[in-house]
């Protein structure tokens with residue numbers, strides 16, 4: 001039975017909406033980066049959190065610092081982005097929204113603008129090679145860097161919204177949730193929203209941020225990352241939940257990330273259950289597939305085994321994610337046709353494989 005569901009989740013066409021580029025770097029790509037930069041003395045154990053391991057949030061954020069040391073030239077970014085896109089495609093992801101924080105690296109001459117251009121180049125390169133995946137990009141604001149940097153990032157994203165042929169679709173707000181306050185970033189986020197950039201905000205990722213969550217929900221965002229502590233059972237409040245429901249804001253839920261980062265004590269206690277029971281749009285995502293040693297198929301499998309979802313329910317979950325994407329209606333329609341085309345084949349193939 002488990003094997004059947006595992007196979008089904010791999011074959012299932014999927015939508016990935018919450019993936020940080022530098023957190024998504026696979027073991028194989030890290031290997032190539034380590035070989036490029038032996039002088040850094042970086043080992044694999046410093047860039048990933050293996051099976052059964054748990055880390056504090058602080059330790060998790062240290063991991064990103066190590067990866068950033070390995071990825072600091074245009075060449076690195078191009079390789080990392082193309083590898084990550086190909087890996088998502090190999091895992092059956094048909095539509096991907098990647099997000100990443102533009103970085104300036106004085107030593108290598110990298111600028112924030114070149115950073116975004118390089119990711120766009122990687123997306124176009126994969127498209128030209130015929131990789132079967134539609135990729136869009138969210139420019140990320142790191143909350144640690146404060147309001148000026150946030151405004152600078154929004155302006156950069158606005159430029160690319162106009163010049164990237166639809167590839168840049170929005171903004172992400174992320175970074176260590178314990179650093180800085182969302183209220184300082186409101187002007188930048190408001191400006192982005194008014195310019196037509198969609199907003200996906202990490203919200204209530206840690207406890208006791210009711211005030212910040214309330215302010216950010218008033219924008220309102222187009223999607224929420226995690227939202228772990230929004231509901232009353234987790235120390236949130238009914239009024240926060242009501243705002244999410246009223247505006248019908250989809251949640252991006254990342255089970256392995258939350259359990260390994262210890263904001264959620266176990267898979268069965270994950271807030272997927274709360275929102276799914278409400279029938280609220282919830283999209284299964286990986287967050288950082290490299291750091292947390294997972295992939296999207298595995299996340300669907302975890303949902304199935306933890307909450308007892310049938311293949312039909314898993315299918316609906318992946319199909320409903322299409323309505324939550326930031327690309328225009330025409331793209332949604334194309335994806336829906338694609339899902340319909342694939343449905344019969346996938347339900348029979350996974351059955352046949354087991355009867356052999």
Ligand SMILES: CC(C)=CCNc1ncnc2c1ncn2[C@@H]1O[C@H](COP(=O)(O)O)[C@@H](O)[C@H]1O
Nearest residue numbers: 020021022023057060061064100101174175261
């Ligand atoms: C610590 C933990 C459990 C991580 C998962 N939850 C996260 N919460 C907030 N920001 C994140 C998370 N994962 C990745 N990021 C952001 O994504 C960055 C790495 O990808 P990139 O350099 O933007 O391409 C990190 O530096 C951080 O700013």
Ligand SMILES: [Zn+2]
Nearest residue numbers: 020174225287
């Ligand atoms: Zn995230």
